[in-house]
Amino acid sequence: MIKLYRFLKPYAAFIASVLLLVFLQTLADLYLPTLMSDIVNNGIMNGDTGYILRVGGIMLAVAAAGTTCAVIASLLSSKTAMGLGTILRNKLFNRVESYSLHEFDRFGTATLVTRTTNDIIQVQMVTIMIMRMMISAPITAIGGVIMAFSQDRMLTWVLVIAVPLLTLVILLLAKRGMPFFKSMQVKIDKINLVLRENLTGMRVIRAFNRDEHEKARFEDANKDLTDNYIKVNRIMAFMMPSMMLIMNITSIAILWFGSMRIDNGDMNLGALIAFMQYAMQILFSMLMLSIMFIMVPRAQAAAERINEVIEIVPGIVDPEDVKKVAQGKGFVEFKNVTFSYQGAEQPALSGISFSASPGEVTAVIGGTGSGKSTLINLIPRFYDVDEGSVLVDGVDVREMSQKELRAKIGFVPQKSILFSGTIRENIGYGKDDADEEEIRYAAGVAQASEFISNMSDGFDTMISQGGTNVSGGQKQRLSIARALVRRPEIYIFDDSFSALDFKTDARLRAALKKEIDNATVIIVAQRVGTVMDADRIIVMDEGRIAGMGTHRELMSTCDVYREIVSSQLSEEELA
Structure with missing residues (x-):
């Protein structure tokens, strides 16, 4: 989480102000029991109403000053935490925007949404608590011990026993709870994944009567998260009574031994009242720290997930020495290109070589999984090739800026x-x-x-x-x-006519022909009717080029193309 706090530089003044204000507030809180002790000893015991009013007025002023410091500190810490959240959301969004498709494949949409929303909220909440509690709690605990020691040294032994005992309970329970807090974000990811799939796939789910199956999936993910929360709350349910028991026993012990010291004349009533208040301040500061121990592990897990997204360097970046490309051409060339998806056993493309020139229509056809869409995804550099090169106007796309490259392309996705x-x-x-x-x-x-x-x-x-x-x-x-x-100079149509009827398809292609006369056009299609009139047809089969040429040429030279054509057209149409 410390890594994320490097983004707090713009709020350095706010943080310094919060530290100062919290310090002043804590000093005010520590000073109040001493004033109360003086009122009891010098005012109430002596019946001096003037002294009571005078010191009471000072107490009111100190309390008002402490409250003012607390309110301003809360406001500034909230602004700082919300500002950090804004910065982190922007960082995450900008980094995800720069990802190649490899990084998207690695993370998945559901977890990126959770990391940008829920995870950042966890970090924001803990940041507020750190600025308020983690600063004031140690100061209160140390200052309280010093002030209590100044009131009565012998009675401080009660705190010497109580504070370590309370710390031990907090540490033991925090150790039990940390694994559950760390796994919570992953389980929220799972719920988001199931919910997102359910909402986006609602038509398919209903068409196949899988409503009950999806309900069961969501219930499983929901129950998993609920069980995790229950385990955490069981620990919390044990923690709070345990701490309150220790605090109440401590109070009884202070009153018991304090009254004995008063009877012996070793202590006065005002000192006992002040000591009691200091003891409560110390124990409540320990309580605040226990809440931090509960919140920090979950926020730490969230911070690690945020850092993972920010720190991953995108696989596709602009080169340091960007090459300029001539405007108004759009010549595309593949030179012996081989490409594999991450973790795949076999390359998706092997030995691909062809060129597409302005004023020509190049069509790509092939069976499902033959590598058609993969091939055209390499032109706008959604992925980088493993071997060979993809050239636009004679320049390798890896040597161009992504913005300039994609400005040349009009892309219609599948x-x-x-x-x-x-x-x-x-x-x-x-x-x-x-x-x-x-x-x-x-x-x-x-x-x-x-x-x-x-x-x-x-x-x-x-x-x-x-x-x-x-x-x-x-x-x-x-x-x-x-x-x-x-x-654009280059048009890429990735199976973009599949949902059109034949009449609309024909009209659209006729209208397109006039518009894209001087551009390079690459069409991926399943229908033979869409590609028959292309200047060049590339036939893909299992990631390789099985044939290349015009419709007439391929009918006489390419078996794969003939199979595709015969499966779609009747003998009359073929003739």
């Missing part, structure tokens, strides 16, 4: 992703300064204008989270419009 907001905002997402005319034109080319105009609010229609209020084909057309509006 799974159409829309963001909450209007249709206009979703299409304009492809180009920050896109005007109304550009947005409407892109929608028209993407064959989206008709269904948009039939919506009640047209381009101002709100898209729900995940685009659940539009169909799959409508999502694809909006995704295509988003790529078109930026007018």
